[in-house]
Amino acid sequence: xxxxxxxxxxxxxxxxxxxxxxxxxxxxxxxxxxxxxxxxxxxxxxxxxxxxxxxxxxxxxxxxxxxxxxxxxxxxxxxxxxxxxxxxxxxxxxxxxxxxxxxxxxxxxxxxxxxxxxxxxxxxxxxxxxxxxxxxxxxxxxxxxxxxxxxxxxxxxxxxxxxxxxxxxxxxxxxxxxxxxxxxxxxxxxxxxxxxxxxxxxxxxxxxxxxxxxxxxxxxxxxxxxxxxxxxxxxxxxxxxxxxxxxxxxxxxxxxxxxxxxxxxxxxxxxxxxxxxxx
Amino acid sequence: xxxxxxxxxxxxxxxxxxxxxxxxxxxxxxxxxxxxxxxxxxxxxxxxxxxxxxxxxxxxxxxxxxxxxxxxxxxxxxxxxxxxxxxxxxxxxxxxxxxxxxxxxxxxxxxxxxxxxxxxxxxxxxxxxxxxxxxxxxxxxxxxxxxxxxxxxxxxxxxxxxxxxxxxxxxxxxxxxxxxxxxxxxxxxxxxxxxxxxxxxxxxxxxxxxxxxxxxxxxxxxxxxxxxxxxxxxxxxxxxxxxxxxxxxxxxxxxxxxxxxxxxxxxxxxxxxxxxxxxxxxxxxxxxxxxxxxxxxxxxxxxxxxxxxxxxxxxxxxxxxxxxxxxxxxxxxxxxxxxxxxxxxxxxxxxxxxxxxxxxxxxxxxxxxxxxxxxxxxxxxxxxxxxxxxxxxxxxxxxxxxxxxxxxxxxxxxxxxxxxxxxxxxxxxxxxxxxxxxxxxxxxxxxxxxxxxxxxxxx
Numbered sequence: 001x002x003x004x005x006x007x008x009x010x011x012x013x014x015x016x017x018x019x020x021x022x023x024x025x026x027x028x029x030x031x032x033x034x035x036x037x038x039x040x041x042x043x044x045x046x047x048x049x050x051x052x053x054x055x056x057x058x059x060x061x062x063x064x065x066x067x068x069x070x071x072x073x074x075x076x077x078x079x080x081x082x083x084x085x086x087x088x089x090x091x092x093x094x095x096x097x098x099x100x101x102x103x104x105x106x107x108x109x110x111x112x113x114x115x116x117x118x119x120x121x122x123x124x125x126x127x128x129x130x131x132x133x134x135x136x137x138x139x140x141x142x143x144x145x146x147x148x149x150x151x152x153x154x155x156x157x158x159x160x161x162x163x164x165x166x167x168x169x170x171x172x173x174x175x176x177x178x179x180x181x182x183x184x185x186x187x188x189x190x191x192x193x194x195x196x197x198x199x200x201x202x203x204x205x206x207x208x209x210x211x212x213x214x215x216x217x218x219x220x221x222x223x224x225x226x227x228x229x230x231x232x233x234x235x236x237x238x239x240x241x242x243x244x245x246x247x248x249x250x251x252x253x254x255x256x257x258x259x260x261x262x263x264x265x266x267x268x269x270x271x272x273x274x275x276x277x278x279x
Numbered sequence: 280x281x282x283x284x285x286x287x288x289x290x291x292x293x294x295x296x297x298x299x300x301x302x303x304x305x306x307x308x309x310x311x312x313x314x315x316x317x318x319x320x321x322x323x324x325x326x327x328x329x330x331x332x333x334x335x336x337x338x339x340x341x342x343x344x345x346x347x348x349x350x351x352x353x354x355x356x357x358x359x360x361x362x363x364x365x366x367x368x369x370x371x372x373x374x375x376x377x378x379x380x381x382x383x384x385x386x387x388x389x390x391x392x393x394x395x396x397x398x399x400x401x402x403x404x405x406x407x408x409x410x411x412x413x414x415x416x417x418x419x420x421x422x423x424x425x426x427x428x429x430x431x432x433x434x435x436x437x438x439x440x441x442x443x444x445x446x447x448x449x450x451x452x453x454x455x456x457x458x459x460x461x462x463x464x465x466x467x468x469x470x471x472x473x474x475x476x477x478x479x480x481x482x483x484x485x486x487x488x489x490x491x492x493x494x495x496x497x498x499x500x501x502x503x504x505x506x507x508x509x510x511x512x513x514x515x516x517x518x519x520x521x522x523x524x525x526x527x528x529x530x531x532x533x534x535x536x537x538x539x540x541x542x543x544x545x546x547x548x549x550x551x552x553x554x555x556x557x558x559x560x561x562x563x564x565x566x567x568x569x570x571x572x573x574x575x576x577x578x579x580x581x582x583x584x585x586x587x588x589x590x591x592x593x594x595x596x597x598x599x600x601x602x603x604x605x606x607x608x609x610x611x612x613x614x615x616x617x618x619x620x621x622x623x624x625x626x627x628x629x630x631x632x633x634x635x636x637x638x639x640x641x642x643x644x645x646x647x648x649x650x651x652x653x654x655x656x657x658x659x660x661x662x663x664x665x666x667x668x669x670x671x672x673x674x675x676x677x678x679x680x681x682x683x684x685x686x687x688x689x690x691x692x693x694x695x696x697x698x699x700x701x702x703x704x705x706x707x708x709x710x711x712x713x714x715x716x717x718x719x720x721x722x723x724x725x726x727x728x729x730x731x732x733x734x735x736x737x738x
Contacts, residue, residue: 044644149424241623
């Protein structure tokens with residue numbers, strides 16, 4: 001990408017952002033006092049009712065609130081009110097645990113299935129049925145059987161992020177070029193050694209693509225799971241602020257969820273680039 | 280007569296008759312005044328009163344003799360004389376210390392609504408620590424989640440809608456697990472809110488085809504709304520739509536025009552008014568003054584494995600409820616429970632709910648100090664009424680042993696004992712009759728009551 005193209009793209013991005021913020025600001029301006037009411041009554045009412053303030057907060061409100069959160073991200077006011085930094089840390093820890101468990105199961109299993117065409121065919125219908133199940137559909141079952149909400153949340157992450165990894169590993173392993181495997185055979189390389197020195201490097205880009213899809217799904221799932229289970233995490237924060245109908249905080253949380261999701265994705269993208277090889 | 284009156288008052292009768300003179304016996308007086316958590320200056324004073332009463336009673340079995348003694352020497356001399364040879368202070372201390380709790384660190388779940396006021400305020404205002412417990416109150420996402428977390432023992436006890444422990448014990452919408460209610464949280468404090476566009480549609484007879492939200496199927500809200508509609512000739516199953524919606528989403532749904540109104544717990548009702556999307560059609564108090572709403576519940580298993588913790592927890596809740604029942608404390612409570620750690624709502628909204636001076640959403644300011652009230656006694660007749668409504672709307676099929684279920688779930692006897700020990704005055708009986716929209720309910724004849732309704736499911 002040439003420098004001038006990058007510059008121009010950046011410029012367009014900034015213009016788009018400014019336009020978006022501008023329209024947002026105009027659309028959420030207050031309309032001034034709508035109806036006349038006695039001051040005694042007005043004191044008991046919210047700004048939406050008294051000053052015609054839009055129920056949607058404007059970009060300035062969100063910015064001010066965001067700054068407030070960023071100034072003290074790690075405060076702890078008891079079990080139901082913690083800083084955004086702490087909430088995000090809880091969510092990332094949950095996602096990390098569930099995701100790592102899924103990696104530990106999916107990659108070895110995918111390897112085995114991929115190396116055996118019979119198993120691959122036999123297990124395919126099960127995987128296809130389990131793959132599209134929504135995380136929230138697992139939640140009641142998990143709560144009922146595991147009887148522990150935080151473990152249930154991790155289980156839901158696990159069960160939802162395992163399928164893309166498993167499928168990609170199976171696919172990657174199964175589609176290693178026959179020539180390479182045959183060359184290894186001719187050189188009398190043992191099965192284990194063949195798996196690690198020939199198949200793994202060849203399948204690695206596909207496996208990592210699966211892992212990248214999975215981390216995205218895991219991060220999508222955590223918000224929903226925490227909204228249901230409550231207690232801690234960014235999903236709980238969204239729910240708690242929704243409870244208070246504080247749309248400002250909900251927007252901030254949405255923004256942060258997007259940023260963290262992007263970071264997680266970028267980390268995996270970097271790993272993928274590391275194992276990619278030119279053919 | 281209250282247990283924590285001054286026992287050294289010569290005019291006070293410790294045994295028979297009644298303090299106000301309007302009733303033939305103390306029992307009658309107590310029934311008439313039912314439970315009013317009366318003001319006491321301090322916990323120690325109250326316990327001291329209870330102990331001193333007992334000592335005076337033991338020393339002077341004859342009331343006449345006690346009065347004569349007090350009249351002749353005066354109350355302060357009597358107290359000094361008594362303290363000389365009887366260690367009143369020590370006795371009071373010993374009395375106040377119940378059995379040591381088996382488990383001190385407890386988790387109690389709550390839903391962020393004003394019904395949970397005693398459970399919530401007991402944490403920041405120190406009622407749990409006063410009774411030797413270290414309680415973490417945990418905000419929970421919804422009624423089904425609070426049920427599951429309590430059943431799974433993540434919570435030791437929890438805030439539940441009053442009919443929920445009955446439903447769980449009967450295995451309705453859950454596996455049958457015996458639950459018990461040692462204390463009711465709040466009475467009244469709910470309301471029917473309609474969208475502002477319906478402000479000329481105040482007669483329920485015109486409500487055919489409207490959509491209403493309730494917080495949960497096993498809730499007083501569901502039964503009260505159904506009762507109210509049915510009394511006005513609207514069949515809640517066929518003429519209107521009732522949806523279970525989590526309370527915070529009710530306001531958003533009302534704004535989005537997805538529902539026409541709701542019968543919801545407070546701070547949600549007031550919140551809809553505060554945000555200018557609805558108006559207060561009716562306080563639930565106007566349907567049934569003194570109806571229970573939410574309860575404090577624990578599983579039987581917790582009660583049997585940690586009886587002292589459970590007793591201390593109940594004492595803390597009863598204590599907090601007594602404190603919350605006093606109007607002068609309400610503003611302070613509103614401030615204590617408003618932060619994000621607890622209810623997470625604007626203080627103005629909570630103040631309007633708790634003090635009962637509120638904007639009605641139509642431009643007027645109304646005052647009703649009993650809009651919400653707090654009274655811990657778990658009347659078993661409440662449970663019987665809920666069972667009749669569960670059966671009326673098809674939640675229970677077949678025969679119901681009303682009394683047995685009520686007595687198993689609503690622990691009136693234990694709470695009564697505990698309240699007496701705390702120096703409060705529990706009512707004499709666990710059953711009382713009351714009127715719902717002018718229609719009397721006799722807890723002794725639930726089947727007749729049920730049969731008297733024209734509108735019911737599968738009659």
